Amino acid sequence: MEKTVDQKAWFLVLPVFLIVAFSAVLPLMTVVNYSVQDTFGNNQFFWNGVGWFKELLDPNTDLGERFLASVWRNLLFSAIILAIEVPLGIVVALSMPRQGWQVAACLVILALPLLIPWNVVGTIWQIFGRPDIGLLGYVLNEIGLNYNYVSNDLDAWFTVVLMDVWHWTSLVALLCYAGLKSIPDAYYQAAQIDGASRWAVFKAIQLPKMNRVLLIAVLLRFMDSFMIYTEPFVVTGGGPGNSTTFVSIELVKIALGQFDLGKAAALSLVYNLIILIVCWIFYTVMTNAGAERPAKGGIA
Amino acid sequence: MNTIPGRRIIISAFLVFLLLPIYWLVNMSFKTNNEIVTTMTLWPHSPTLENYVTIFTDESWYSGYINSLKYVIINTVISISVALPAAYAFSRYRFLGDKHLFFWLLSNRMAPAAVYALPFFNLYSAINLFDTPWAVALAHCIFNVPLAVWILEGFVSSVPREIDETAFLDGYSFPRFFVKILIPLISSGIGVAAFFCFMFSWVELLLARTLTSVAAKPISATMTRTVSAAGIDWGLLAAAGVLTIIPGALVIWFVRNYIARGFALGRV
Amino acid sequence: MARIDLVDLAHSYSGNDAPPESFALKPVTMTWRQGGAYALLGPSGCGKTTLLNLISGIVTPSRGKILFDGIDITQATTQKRNIAQVFQFPVIYDTMTVGQNLAFPLKNRGVPAAEIAARVKQIADLLELTPYLDRKATRLTADAKQKISLGRGLVRSDVAAILFDEPLTVIDPELKWQLRSKLKALHRELDLTMIYVTHDQTEALTFADTVVVMHDGRVVQSGTPAELFEKPAHTFVGYFIGSPGMNIMPAQVRGREARIDGHTIVLNRNYDGLSSGSLIEIGVRPEFVDVVAPAPGLLSASIERIDDLGRIRFARVRVGDVKLAARVPPGFSPSGDAAAIVFDPAHVHVYADSLLVEGAA
Numbered sequence: 001m002e003k004t005v006d007q008k009a010w011f012l013v014l015p016v017f018l019i020v021a022f023s024a025v026l027p028l029m030t031v032v033n034y035s036v037q038d039t040f041g042n043n044q045f046f047w048n049g050v051g052w053f054k055e056l057l058d059p060n061t062d063l064g065e066r067f068l069a070s071v072w073r074n075l076l077f078s079a080i081i082l083a084i085e086v087p088l089g090i091v092v093a094l095s096m097p098r099q100g101w102q103v104a105a106c107l108v109i110l111a112l113p114l115l116i117p118w119n120v121v122g123t124i125w126q127i128f129g130r131p132d133i134g135l136l137g138y139v140l141n142e143i144g145l146n147y148n149y150v151s152n153d154l155d156a157w158f159t160v161v162l163m164d165v166w167h168w169t170s171l172v173a174l175l176c177y178a179g180l181k182s183i184p185d186a187y188y189q190a191a192q193i194d195g196a197s198r199w200a201v202f203k204a205i206q207l208p209k210m211n212r213v214l215l216i217a218v219l220l221r222f223m224d225s226f227m228i229y230t231e232p233f234v235v236t237g238g239g240p241g242n243s244t245t246f247v248s249i250e251l252v253k254i255a256l257g258q259f260d261l262g263k264a265a266a267l268s269l270v271y272n273l274i275i276l277i278v279c280w281i282f283y284t285v286m287t288n289a290g291a292e293r294p295a296k297g298g299i300a
Numbered sequence: 301m302n303t304i305p306g307r308r309i310i311i312s313a314f315l316v317f318l319l320l321p322i323y324w325l326v327n328m329s330f331k332t333n334n335e336i337v338t339t340m341t342l343w344p345h346s347p348t349l350e351n352y353v354t355i356f357t358d359e360s361w362y363s364g365y366i367n368s369l370k371y372v373i374i375n376t377v378i379s380i381s382v383a384l385p386a387a388y389a390f391s392r393y394r395f396l397g398d399k400h401l402f403f404w405l406l407s408n409r410m411a412p413a414a415v416y417a418l419p420f421f422n423l424y425s426a427i428n429l430f431d432t433p434w435a436v437a438l439a440h441c442i443f444n445v446p447l448a449v450w451i452l453e454g455f456v457s458s459v460p461r462e463i464d465e466t467a468f469l470d471g472y473s474f475p476r477f478f479v480k481i482l483i484p485l486i487s488s489g490i491g492v493a494a495f496f497c498f499m500f501s502w503v504e505l506l507l508a509r510t511l512t513s514v515a516a517k518p519i520s521a522t523m524t525r526t527v528s529a530a531g532i533d534w535g536l537l538a539a540a541g542v543l544t545i546i547p548g549a550l551v552i553w554f555v556r557n558y559i560a561r562g563f564a565l566g567r568v
Numbered sequence: 569m570a571r572i573d574l575v576d577l578a579h580s581y582s583g584n585d586a587p588p589e590s591f592a593l594k595p596v597t598m599t600w601r602q603g604g605a606y607a608l609l610g611p612s613g614c615g616k617t618t619l620l621n622l623i624s625g626i627v628t629p630s631r632g633k634i635l636f637d638g639i640d641i642t643q644a645t646t647q648k649r650n651i652a653q654v655f656q657f658p659v660i661y662d663t664m665t666v667g668q669n670l671a672f673p674l675k676n677r678g679v680p681a682a683e684i685a686a687r688v689k690q691i692a693d694l695l696e697l698t699p700y701l702d703r704k705a706t707r708l709t710a711d712a713k714q715k716i717s718l719g720r721g722l723v724r725s726d727v728a729a730i731l732f733d734e735p736l737t738v739i740d741p742e743l744k745w746q747l748r749s750k751l752k753a754l755h756r757e758l759d760l761t762m763i764y765v766t767h768d769q770t771e772a773l774t775f776a777d778t779v780v781v782m783h784d785g786r787v788v789q790s791g792t793p794a795e796l797f798e799k800p801a802h803t804f805v806g807y808f809i810g811s812p813g814m815n816i817m818p819a820q821v822r823g824r825e826a827r828i829d830g831h832t833i834v835l836n837r838n839y840d841g842l843s844s845g846s847l848i849e850i851g852v853r854p855e856f857v858d859v860v861a862p863a864p865g866l867l868s869a870s871i872e873r874i875d876d877l878g879r880i881r882f883a884r885v886r887v888g889d890v891k892l893a894a895r896v897p898p899g900f901s902p903s904g905d906a907a908a909i910v911f912d913p914a915h916v917h918v919y920a921d922s923l924l925v926e927g928a929a
Contacts (some may be wrong), residue, residue: 183564
């Protein structure tokens with residue numbers, strides 16, 4: 001279907017443009033403005049040029065060290081949760097019941113974590129993981145593991161990762177399930193007739209057909225895990241030490257905690273840029289992987 | 301053929317994993333603080349409704365609820381109503397800068413809320429919207445409007461354009477065609493988009509808390525009140541948590557038959 | 569390669585206890601010989617796809633048996649049956665090249681690589697797919713994709729039968745004709761049993777040597793195209809096959825005479841002993857009804873319209889309340905509406921409750 005060229009369509013897009021511009025461009029300009037200035041309070045601002053940006057990217061300064069450490073920490077976190085949630089989501093989607101009331105029941109339970117306010121998610125895991133009053137913490141300690149997410153770095157990471165898996169694997173699973181549902185029965189029947197094994201069906205039919213939704217899932221999960229704030233903040237407050245201080249937590253500490261607007265603004269811009277770049281790379285790599293390779297043989 | 305061996309065990313185990321922490325929260329909400337702190341019990345041995353009574357008798361708790369619902373609903377209505385014409389435009393027409401505009405819209409979905417918290421605070425204070433549901437609703441538009449446009453564009457594209465042409469030939473004006481024909485045709489898509497807007501607005505806290513102080517304080521921010529000088533009131537916190545889960549659970553229940561289609565975003 | 573026997577085969581999607589009238593396929597017993605080209609013809613919802621899926625094993629029948637060369641395979645899986653099937657919409661494996669698509673059924677069965685390569689080459693040559701072997705299958709046109717689906721069926725040398733489920737639905741009309749001739753040629757060359765499901769009578773009549781007409785879950789007639797045309801066993805076959813369809817009209821039949829609209833038509837055979845309670849109709853194809861100038865003693869009719877189909881002209885005429893189609897003989901041009909019609913007695917058939925009645929000599 002060929003789209004017609006019509007500049008009047010801009011009138012239809014105008015409301016969206018205005019409302020997003022109002023919500024995004026104005027604040028963004030404020031951020032850019034702050035990022036090149038310094039403040040000593042009392043609304044006094046001084047031109048600081050690219051000073052904050054230099055400091056931010058220089059690991060020898062305090063700000064740079066904290067920022068870069070939080071970025072690596074956050075990238076590691078995103079990598080871990082993607083490595084767990086994507087395969088697990090696919091497996092869960094493949095395990096969904098075929099029909100009947102069980103389907104609706106499973107869908108409702110799967111969607112449940114997605115609609116819990118993020119700080120409540122944090123609260124749930126804060127409670128669930130505590131050795132004194134939480135089932136998880138209690139059981140882990142009972143079986144002889146010395147588990148305490150408040151004092152041990154590794155335990156804190158374990159808790160935050162487990163919480164994210166609990167919170168978001170459903171999103172991947174539901175996206176994959178939607179992708180699987182869109183495969184016509186004829187594909188399975190043809191594969192059956194072609195004598196394909198279960199694994200061959202997965203590789204030849206299901207995985208390629210889930211390509212699109214998996215792309216959406218990976219992008220959404222990367223963006224959101226790289227922006228994560230509320231849940232780990234409630235559970236660990238970024239600790240112990242700085243071990244679970246992700247970029248957003250660092251940013252809020254600087255912006256609202258220390259009211260260092262210039263530093264916070266510069267950090268915001270670099271942060272946003274990183275997300276855009278990584279998403280763009282993901283997107284390009286994943287769409288290219290699915291695209292046609294150049295033909296080796298001649299074309300009649 | 302399209303499922304895997306051991307699927308019953310896998311799905312059951314995963315559902316238990318999802319439900320266990322929620323059960324624990326519900327369990328605790330029916331316990332007294334004494335029982336919570338002193339013993340480890342799998343179910344409330346002396347069940348109490350006291351925590352819920354406290355919440356329902358305290359005005360600030362349920363006004364927190366109302367405040368949350370206010371901005372969620374305002375946001376959903378705004379997002380859908382501006383996104384509908386835009387989705388139609390992106391689906392049917394090519395115009396100057398359409399692709400860039402679409403990517404720019406989506407890129408806003410990638411903006412960390414923490415980045416915007418402070419500028420929003422300044423912006424909405426400047427136009428006297430601070431501490432009103434409107435501030436939060438407008439702030440949430442930054443990620444919900446792009447999402448709604450994206451979802452609805454998929455659904456509009458699945459409507460054959462012959463339908464538009466026939467309607468215009470039959471003498472329908474554009475607004476009348478939009479309201480009488482297009483909207484009923486993509487009603488399930490609107491439902492799906494509304495569900496996603498509701499979801500993201502309901503679960504977001506950082507912006508909601510930054511842009512409110514007293515009058516429009518959302519329920520999830522009210523929860524932090526359970527931390528008092530005497531320590532944390534666990535039972536009360538758990539009960540408040542349970543109550544914040546209920547609206548989401550209700551919404552899911554109503555849309556359960558559309559969930560699978562919804563997550564396909566109308567375009568698979 | 570096999571002979572296929574269906575023994576009292578029936579299927580209901582809501583189980584065997586469902587009322588007999590609701591069965592998607594009502595009990596049928598028939599034999600399909602090895603090497604035959606069969607078409608299952610009928611309107612959508614007549615049960616033809618159900619019958620096909622029963623044979624391929626995608627659906628297990630509620631009742632009855634299916635035998636391949638005398639061996640009961642009713643409960644066997646699709647894989648064990650050695651069946652190939654081409655679906656309505658082309659099924660191709662997106663990530664594979666055309667060659668890998670063709671090799672897929674052989675690879676799954678552990679055929680040695682050298683043999684696979686030889687087989688794929690042979691089939692690709694046959695289907696004129698050789699130039700595309702190394703290309704991704706996703707970007708090809710619908711008809712090329714459908715050829716690949718077909719190729720995956722042909723590539724196995726041991727298939728019992730190839731089943732086609734309206735395989736030309738998504739193909740352009742011009743290419744449809746080409747692919748159909750290709751199928752016909754393949755059938756002659758490979759000596760395979762082919763079963764072809766369609767709702768298009770042209771497709772069925774040109775492809776098959778035996779056409780099985782289905783209606784409302786029942787096999788109403790199975791025969792050569794000529795038999796279906798000349799002697800429809802059911803009024804449904806009469807008007808479903810042929811264009812325009814057979815004229816069916818209520819009549820009183822006694823002995824060698826039928827009365828319509830107060831006029832008597834002489835029949836070729838004797839129809840004494842028709843049960844009085846049943847609905848009696850006579851059927852005659854438009855090709856065997858001639859429009860002539862009105863004359864006393866002939867059945868008078870009024871002409872409503874004449875369709876000129878080039879080689880032949882058909883008139884829409886009205887006799888009393890009944891509308892008929894009739895041939896306008898070459899060189900005859902009716903003056904005004906008034907005309908008469910003449911039946912060819914050798915091609916007038918009598919139906920009782922829609923079923924053909926064989927009269928006595």
